[in-house]
Amino acid sequence: MAEGYGAFADFYDRLTENISYPDRAAYYDRICQKHGGKRGLLLDLACGTGQLSVLWQDMGYEVIGVDASPEMLAKAVQRKGDRDILFLCQSMEELDLYGTVSAVFCAQDSLNHLTEPDALQRALTRAALFLEPGGLFLFDVNTLYKHKEVLGNKTFVYDCDDLYCVWQNELLPDGLVQIDLDLFSRGEDGLYLRQEESFCERAYPDAVWREMLRKAGCTVEAVYHADTETPPRPDSERVLYAAKRK
Numbered sequence: 001m002a003e004g005y006g007a008f009a010d011f012y013d014r015l016t017e018n019i020s021y022p023d024r025a026a027y028y029d030r031i032c033q034k035h036g037g038k039r040g041l042l043l044d045l046a047c048g049t050g051q052l053s054v055l056w057q058d059m060g061y062e063v064i065g066v067d068a069s070p071e072m073l074a075k076a077v078q079r080k081g082d083r084d085i086l087f088l089c090q091s092m093e094e095l096d097l098y099g100t101v102s103a104v105f106c107a108q109d110s111l112n113h114l115t116e117p118d119a120l121q122r123a124l125t126r127a128a129l130f131l132e133p134g135g136l137f138l139f140d141v142n143t144l145y146k147h148k149e150v151l152g153n154k155t156f157v158y159d160c161d162d163l164y165c166v167w168q169n170e171l172l173p174d175g176l177v178q179i180d181l182d183l184f185s186r187g188e189d190g191l192y193l194r195q196e197e198s199f200c201e202r203a204y205p206d207a208v209w210r211e212m213l214r215k216a217g218c219t220v221e222a223v224y225h226a227d228t229e230t231p232p233r234p235d236s237e238r239v240l241y242a243a244k245r246k
Helices: 021-034 051-059 070-080 117-129 144-151 206-215
Strands: 041-045 062-067 086-089 101-106 131-142 155-160 163-171 176-186 192-202 218-225 238-245
Touching: 021 051, 021 101, 021 131, 021 238, 041 051, 051 062, 051 070, 062 070, 070 086, 117 131, 117 206, 131 144, 131 218, 144 163, 144 176, 144 192, 206 218, 206 238
Parallel strands: 041 062, 041 101, 062 086, 101 131
Antiparallel strands: 131 238, 155 163, 163 176, 176 192, 218 238
């Protein structure tokens, strides 16, 4: 994930329990195979706490996980156990690997956290740079529809026994959403500790994704309504891009 996930790292997995990570991992693998990919050396870009990294490793990929948050990576290192997964602390815009990979997967709307177009272009270009010719770049992103109709100017509350989270959004111009989290965690003494986290996400139009991928040296093979193999709809909240390195 993006930088700024320090306090959130302790609670991220619990607040994303609604996501079926095995299904998400299998979906990426299925789309990869559909477009001629292979279970080779895989970069899990913005790997967060490594939930998908370990699943892909168990499927037969050789995984490198990269994330900008040391706190999130600490959780990933704990999760991997004795699996041979290399985790690196790097930002997406400054990705620097030792060689090329056969595929890059970037899940959980991580690229939406790059709110400046120049930063997004650098991240896409760096990811493509370390892809083998013909290698696949798969990523899912939130749409403009989701930012406007689902997230914008709304508040969500999560009550998870000893964790309480108030998630407040503010819709800003040009597809931006400001996200402010108030996290209340109960300690062993029964008292609650309050922590705050703030970050922004930007949704980009399809034409922007396609042009940036072109500049990065990739061709768009397909775009899917997320978690399916069908085209996007007007009310798609997330979409997955399948791009190939020229």
